[in-house]
Amino acid sequence: MVQVDRRRWLAGVSSLALAGTIPAGALRAATGGYLTALVEPVPLDKVRLAPSIFADAQAANRSYLASLDPERLLHNFYLSAGLEPPAPVYGGWEAMGIAGHSLGHWLSAVSLLVANTGDVELAANLDHALAQMAQIQSAHGDGYIGGTTVERDGEIVDGKIVFEEVRRGDIRSGGFDLNGGWVPLYTWHKIHAGLIDAYRLARRQSAMPILLGMSTYLAEVLEPLDDEQMQRVLHAEHGGLNESYADTFALTGNRRWLRLARRIYHRAVLDPLVAQEDRLEGLHANTQIPKVIGLARLHEVAPDARYAGAAQFFHKRVTQHHSYVIGGNSEREHFGPPDQRAHRIGEATCEACNTYNMLKLTRHLYSWQPDARWFDFYEQAQINHIMAHQRPDNGRFVYFMPLAAGARRIYSDPEDSFWCCVGSGMESHAKHADSIWWHDAAACTLFVNLFIPSSLDWPERELGWRMASAMPDEGSVRLSVSRPSLRATTLAMRIPAWSAAPQIAVNGVPVETEMADGYSRITRPWDVGDTVDLTLPMTLGVERVPDDPSILAFTRGPLILAADLGPADEDFVGTGPVLVAGQGNPAAALRSASKSGVFTTEGGLGETLFLKPFFRQYDRRSAVYFPTFTSAEWAARRGEYIRSQEAAQALSRRTVDTLYLGEMQPERDHDFVPGRSEVVNWNGRAARRLPPGDEMRMTLARRPGDAVLQVTVFSADAARPFGITVDGAPLELAWPEPSPGDGFVTLSFSLPPVGEQGRAEAVIGVRALREHALLYEVRMMEPEG
Known part of the structure; x- marks a missing residue:
């Protein structure tokens, strides 16, 4: 077993960006003066998926599209x-x-x-x-x-x-x-x-x-x-x-x-990227990624090294400094500070649209510089996020991919959702065949980038291959020739960075092959019946959270493993699992269970944890990230950890509704009326800045009886009063003491009851008084006790 840091192997991609853009003159077409990619995907009509989880996903998606x-x-x-x-x-x-x-x-x-x-x-x-x-x-x-x-x-x-x-x-x-x-x-x-x-x-x-x-x-x-x-x-x-x-x-x-x-x-976003500056913190993630794809496409049709460099830099920063272990990025749709994720592992991580667009961007960058490391990221995100994002039985989609311990996936309704991630999901699961096989301009080299069971038949280029694969569960791949090629052609197979000791055999005979740019290359004429067997040992490893290495996730080859915490339709009432480990490799404590791909380990509370591929836990609550302690640390902090978990669960049970201000979908969901307020991104979070004398309104769910309205502000703004109305009536209360803290603090306002029957919702108005009001979050709560 080995420790694998995916940021380390993805860092290889950054070296491509740092090496500079390929000179445009080397990439121009013979006529027209426009950029030509060094490699292109094999045309879609030449590829067919064979039975696999990817074919199942395509079939479910096809049924939904037809409906x-x-x-x-x-x-x-x-x-x-x-x-x-x-x-x-x-x-x-x-x-x-x-x-x-x-x-x-x-x-x-x-x-x-x-x-x-x-x-x-x-x-x-x-x-x-x-x-x-x-x-x-x-x-x-x-x-x-x-x-x-x-x-x-x-x-x-x-x-x-x-x-x-x-x-x-x-x-x-x-x-x-x-x-x-x-x-x-x-x-x-x-x-x-x-x-x-x-x-x-x-x-x-x-x-x-x-x-x-x-x-x-x-x-x-x-x-x-x-x-x-x-x-x-x-x-x-x-x-x-x-x-x-x-x-x-x-x-x-x-x-x-x-x-x-x-x-x-858009200068405010793209100028810093052209200047190789990461100013992504606080920005709505999926608003920015398509702009960068546009820069990449512009570079392809009219070469501009600035645009190419910006696209490469953005990809490097997002994949290495703003992404989670499953390959997705963002919390509540927004980028956070680079390499700060320990406190951003929540219920609204990894919007699916973001990953859909990052995979599009990856294809552009790979076509300019065909290095296998681009597809190491592609594989990571496709398997662990995109395949988790769609239920393969009915083709329904997930908006956020929650990574919090005990979280569950929420699926779209076929006719009453149509979120952005439903739209991008339709595309994501229609394109499983579009990136498996790539070729150079003369079709002298055939690149195998994804190990998805499929066939390729391209008579015009004398290319015919079939791929059988046990991936992603086991690292065995067989390629067989279905159409002879009299001229010598090169088969270039991606050797993933997660595989430490790959083995290759041609017609059953082990061979040593040329390695270049992450590919094992075999050049020869090919005849029908020729076979190439690729064995990729799938070792166990860990990836640690950069700002808190004591929090880690487990990997097995390309798969992310997650603890199964029970059925999705049952409430999760336990504490998030922790691990008590020594100074060695925590993956060494995993034991293979009777089922293939399932591992067990002991949690810090003495429970047995079952770790399974994350993407397959469609109807389960799970935990991807695990806090780890040494024996001495756990003895000293066990009680504190349990109390903090219980407090977080108590807060969750008391919470009736939450509006995150300055974020698109939460505001839409709460009938938000902005007045003259503006969206700002201060202190690493989106917020609304309300000018003096102006009012913004929102509708929050509430329950019968008394209620508490909690408003999150920054500590420096906690002493600046603003007015509150509930269903049009002013709330007359002394200004509350803020919760302790030097950063974000909460102000708690007691709301009067609304009769025995209660009301399902309350219209909350916030009016700035003599000074601007800067609010980050509004939460409707039940009282304590």
Whole structure:
């Protein structure tokens, strides 16, 4: 057994970035002057998945995609064009101002599966959706197509009004809105990207006029804006608009789209990355990743070393300094301080959209510099996060992947969720075939990057291979030739950094192979029946939390192991598991159980812990990270640890509802009315800053009887009073003493009871008085006792 620090082996990726960008001249195509990748994925129609967990995930996703009615996804689009919707709107986010984003993801996901499998039913659904979109766009007459809505004077109206206001120079944004509309440019990007995929992947010619109409309409809104106005627009979340315009340029050769793609450059975020500075703390994570993907794509269509360097730097910082052991990042959707995760292991870690986008970015960077270490990260995140993110039996998705001890996964409803992570989930599980096999320009080298059972048949290049694999459970892979290649070609197999002593045999005979850039390379003519066996021993190891090495997670090869703490539908009432270990390797205390891949160890309270692959614990409560103590430490701190765990559980039981201010989804969930408050990121957390005399309102759940309202502020602001109303009535109380602490502190306000029957919720108003009020969190509690 060995100690494995994934940050150490991922650090190899940083050396690629530090080495500088490959000179653009070496990557230009022979004609056209545009960047050409050194390697590309084998075309999707040449690859088929074989039976495996990945094929199961694709099948479940395919069933979900087929169940969705494009006319229901287009409901608001019909209304916007003055047409009668033929089907009712879906629920969840599709019944809100962000309506339409799911359609974009659906277009991309269906296009991926049509390209990969030729699915006739999905192709027909795609064609119908595109025909309806063309009809809707024609009814508008100006290229516009959208389903977003916005509130005006207490009424919900068509979101097109926001774009027309921006066209006139009327631009307002609090970060997650544009002129009060819920991220309309983010939704626009999803639809634009979906049309590009329908054209490029599914080869639907009918998509091109629609996407060009969209491109033209938005260009006519944005192009007249001066730089200051454009930056105000880009303050609102806008997805990867720069990427979609760069793609549109690549498809058409029209430099108008390239010029606009370059102007969609959010200076506040991208300038520091170009300067190789990590200023990610406090930023909404998934707002930023697509901007960086756009920089990478811009570099590919019009080489710019600044953009390439920024994309590489961002990837290095996020994967090595802002990510958890499963490969995901963020807590409650936001980046924290670099290398500070000991106190950020909670119920809302690892938003799935972030990992979906980080894998997209990884593919771009790998294509420029085909080093196996990029796919070491890809494999880590795909297996441990993306495969955990979807239930393989019904295709439902998880928004956050909670890593707190005793946490459980919360799955989407098929027709009443449509979160962003449902949309990206549709794509994630439609693309399991797109990164297994890669090739160089002449197809002289075939790269095997992911050990997913599959077949490749590419007669035009004399390539035919089948891959059988026991991964991710066991490190055995067999590659067999299904089509002869008379010319010598190179088979390059990724040797993962987690495998200490790989073994290779050709036609049953062990061989020594050339190693380069993390690949074992075999060059020879190949005949039908030739086999290559790759054995990758899967050792046990640990990864420690950087700011508190006493907290660790267990790994086995590419897998993250987690303690099984019981069924998800039962409350978790115990303390989080701890380990009492000596100075050696804690993985040495793990013992293999009777079931393959299950290990046992003794917890600090004398219990037996069963450790299993984390991703498979779909309906279980689990623990990924374990505090560890020496025997002496545990003897001295056992009581303190148990008391702190019990206090945390008591706080959780008393908590009725919590609003994290300055964070998009929590504010949406609580009918937040911001007044003139602004989102700020101070002291490492998002907050709302309310100017004197102004009020913001929110709706929180409550229970019958007395209640306590807890407001989190920073200690320096604790003596600055603000006014509170409950259901419109002022709360007349003496200013409370803050909880002890030099950082964040809580102010507790007792609320009066609301009658025997009680009320299900309370409308809370906060008014700044003589000074600004800066609030981070508002929590509705039951009284103690």
